[in-house]
Amino acid sequence: MNSIHIKYVDGGVTAPAGFKASGTFGGIRHSGDKSDMALVYSEKQGNVAAVFTKNKIQAAHIKVMKKFIQDGKAQAVLCNSGNANACTADGEDTAIKTCEMTAAALGIRTEDVMPASTGVIGVPMPIEPFERGIPALVSGLSASGSMEAATAIMTTDTLPKEYAVSFPIAGKNCKIGGIAKGSGMIHINMGTMLSFMTTDCAISAEMLDKALKTVIEDTFNQVTVDGDTSTNDTLAIIANGMAGNPEITSENEDFKAFCAALHEICIVFAKKIAGDGEGCTRLLEVHVTNAPTKEAARDISKTVVGSNLVKAAMFAADANWGRIIDAAGYAESDFSVDNIDVTIMSDKGELIVCRGTAAVPFSEEKAAEVLDREAVTVEIDLHDGTEEAYAWGCDLTFEYVRINAEYRT
């Protein structure tokens, strides 16, 4: 998929032509030590695609956003942290009001502003912080505002997350950029906690939607921090066409190039979210190979990376492969369990711990050396087909428990 030349560029969500962003403290959070409101804006109205959580309980902003993007058009994202606006009696009305206020200040249509929220569930959303925040967001818009916006949408994240890539289409230099947040209540199912992407590539709303839905299956949807699928997961991408390439309207070579670039940026965000999971000390990647079907490979890798026991062993840098193979065994998919190899690897080398579903003697010292790293990959070779998939997560730590025993109160 990566035969085209995709390269990293600075600028995050504002890297593509015509996009600006900003962040401010409006007062949704009690303390002003971190901003709580972000705006992303395109000079030109763009095509839009979005995916949302499959949780049956959905935040108010998702209900509003679904209506607003029915025409395939959008021009801005208004996002707050500190309050999820979920399970709130008049949450939809509040979300619409904030879009009206933003649209008026920007001089655009209300339906072209996408609202989004993240934070505590079940607390009524006040309007006053938006009255203070929106004017500051609009006057603060800047072509270098990506990091400000990425910071404003953080909750328990320890690092803001932004990334951008460039890639050629029909001789034009196109870019895709984005910001994301993750950390807790992460078991992504059809979107992530929150991610907003931008591109200057010209692509129809229909093709943008197709690209997004194809790419997320092997990227965002393979991330789990704690098995809890949030009420607020939202991933939206706006394409404003300002790169000047001929608009992509079918599954041609340009579409494939766009998908490859989108895949690249989504993989980076998937790892950033997993590697900054609540309380995490290391990124855990599970790579299932030679599976009977693609679905089985995805299912097994995500099941293993989500196992509390595997995650606790990883915290201790303990090569407890019995827990890995146990978790593979309770994944829902069918596969042969007779000839499984398990290999653990990092930048310190690799170590075979199980071959043919039975123990291989290994040095505990070497195991600890390989495992005690910031990023560890577990490879599970099923010898039962030709499909593969990756999934990403993190270790389970004392800090995870502390954060989640203290988050609300």
Place this chain on the structure above:
Amino acid sequence: MNSIHIKYVDGGVTAPAGFKASGTFGGIRHSGDKSDMALVYSEKQGNVAAVFTKNKIQAAHIKVMKKFIQDGKAQAVLCNSGNANACTADGEDTAIKTCEMTAAALGIRTEDVMPASTGVIGVPMPIEPFERGIPALVSGLSASGSMEAATAIMTTDTLPKEYAVSFPIAGKNCKIGGIAKGSGMIHINMGTMLSFMTTDCAISAEMLDKALKTVIEDTFNQVTVDGDTSTNDTLAIIANGMAGNPEITSENEDFKAFCAALHEICIVFAKKIAGDGEGCTRLLEVHVTNAPTKEAARDISKTVVGSNLVKAAMFAADANWGRIIDAAGYAESDFSVDNIDVTIMSDKGELIVCRGTAAVPFSEEKAAEVLDREAVTVEIDLHDGTEEAYAWGCDLTFEYVRINAEYRT
């Protein structure tokens, strides 16, 4: 179901007539501070039924036991802790050998001894500890040996688990007794980590199997500690008929009475296992009411009780109902999310925290008082049908992480 008179009796697995048990230290564990081998024996050969883990990776003892009980007969259980005998190259041969040794010492058929193991996965099972342990187990058999056996099968359990009930059938006083272990890698799917039950009630193997499979659905299978379904889950019951009642061979009134008594003892073990989950400070019960189907009620209650975020909030005695309703929302079953009430209760009273899927103001002080107890129930009323179910689990604590970061090494 409980219209017959079922009452608690002392004696655990040896309470029913004709059963003896023992425990010893054979040397599977490195340290002799806890016994690691148990034997349960019936004077008369009995009918047997058993259920096993649905994990595709299954311990050697399960493969052997399935063959041995094909004739519906059994007379003894030999169980070790400290080694799971799972993912071991010659594990089945070893399991069969230990049954042969036990059968010879007891003077019964090898196929009437059921082997079982619990402990670390992937470590070859030595035979020497059984050579030392089996003679001691046989000579130590006693009609008051239930607690010795219950202690010998413990791993990270903090308390041995035994229970027994008596109930009348056709004028005869029948009993069902049992021992169980739980603690970690508990997300029961078709049996528990390990539980052995005995009864002197006369019941055919076919009816015993039917009773067991009916009763576990709403008892053992509704328990989760960490979402990890073990490779070793096994629940077996031997019925030796020594109570003298006419054998139960159809779904008559006696069968219903037997099921009611079995249900009672299984509920007790389900709560004992959940309440002694690894690192647990309180038992968490989730009761879903007015669900559209029985399956939905079971699924939603088990999903909520298994949510890491709910469990961490419970550790902090925090009435974070947003996490409860979020977890209900990502359960697989379909139900209406428009009118959900959530009530939290304990021996300190009850507290409505959510009504009609929206916040109800409550006193945080009162919430902490209700929640900071050894047993807490969360009731979720869906107002979308008439079915109900319970599920049991425990809180997620620092101690859970410590135990599982240190278990193997």
